[in-house]
Amino acid sequence: MDKDELGAFLRSRRERLHPEDVGMPSGSRRRTPGLRREEIAVLAHISIEYYVRLEQGRAPRPSAEVLAGIAGALRLTDAESDHLHLLAGTAPTPSGVHRRDVRPSVLALLERLPQTAGIVLSVAYEVLAWNDLAAALMEDFAALEPRDRNLARRAFLSPGDPEAAIYGISDGVEFKVGVVTRLRSAQARYPSDRAIADLIQDLRDGSAEFARLWERHDVHVPPPLTKTFSDTPVGPITVDCDSLTIGERDQHLVLYTAPVGSRDAENLALLGVIGAQALSTRPHAS
Known part of the structure; x- marks a missing residue:
């Protein structure tokens, strides 16, 4: 308690x-x-x-x-x-730390989904897995250190333009509120998880905006249904946003799609081609 x-x-x-x-x-x-x-x-x-x-x-x-x-x-x-x-303390609470290992079947699913950008998030907003289209839509996560693949840190602690830090998304304000509410829930579910506690402390110390939102004690925000990514090589792309819970690992599979035949679907497909070309030229470790 x-x-x-x-x-x-x-x-x-x-x-x-x-x-x-x-x-x-x-x-x-x-x-x-x-x-x-x-x-x-x-x-x-x-x-x-x-x-x-x-x-x-x-x-x-x-x-x-x-x-x-x-x-x-x-x-x-x-x-x-x-x-x-x-x-x-009257509800079942997971012990230990939150899961960061992604099921192989989920990793395979990410690669098989056509014209869909997908990422897997932990309860601490760590990007644990992604497909090539997600890398093209957002950024090349493979080029980042694991600590820098955290969307909460990007949203609240990135220097410079805060909107550019989260890929120019149209619902940046709502996204930040959602980060705070879900981290509060994660803290309650994993009270002994040092990584979650340290992340929250870093955000409270480093961001007045996060500290203000944290003191509101909100625990529920309606999920976004659509989202526009402004900072892409092909211009703004508006996508449908669906978040699917991976229950036994307390993770979320987030999928971005566009209606078939729409201009956004065409741009998303074009982005996939551009992204695949860019990834193919990226140096690989020997």
Whole structure:
């Protein structure tokens, strides 16, 4: 049970609610944002003292029933409720470190998908695998050190133009918010993973934007359905974006495609030819 994170998360959700959100009259001016602690306690059917101690990080572990009541009182989404249980230690939590090894069948699938750019991401936003079209659309990941293949580091810690650092994508702001929320979830699932903890600390220390978003305690962002890559040799390409979960390894297979017969599909195919030519001329280690 992470008492400090649990308390901070509860406060952040409570402060976002308004009385009318839970069927209460607005009443007189409030000195602090959101609902009062006693109002949440009443809605959750628990004692005010116990809820106050939860927010202060001083309470013993709540039961699953108490957490369900609190989730209902705070109007948590399914993702937020799952995160609440993880922080309280009432949900199964993977032990050890996150997986970085990619299943051979997934690697083979990446190469067999026609006219599709694909990458495999770890929970820490490391690019673990990619196909040639993804390298042409984004960058030649093989030419980078493993540490530099991290999209979270690129998004928040790259010098110069931050949009160029993430390939000129059209949803750069939303992408960054998604990075923060998924890293928070990863931290809850892998509390003893030093690599995740160090990454988050580096991002908090090196990026005021990340630090600000981190303090919001968001844990769910709708996934993008389309994305435009502006920085390609053939000009902007708008693609459909699909993220498929590889459950047993806690990884994501991210696929970028364009509608058949569209101008974007033609440009994506052209990019594949250009990218294949560039990769074929790249020096190989002996």
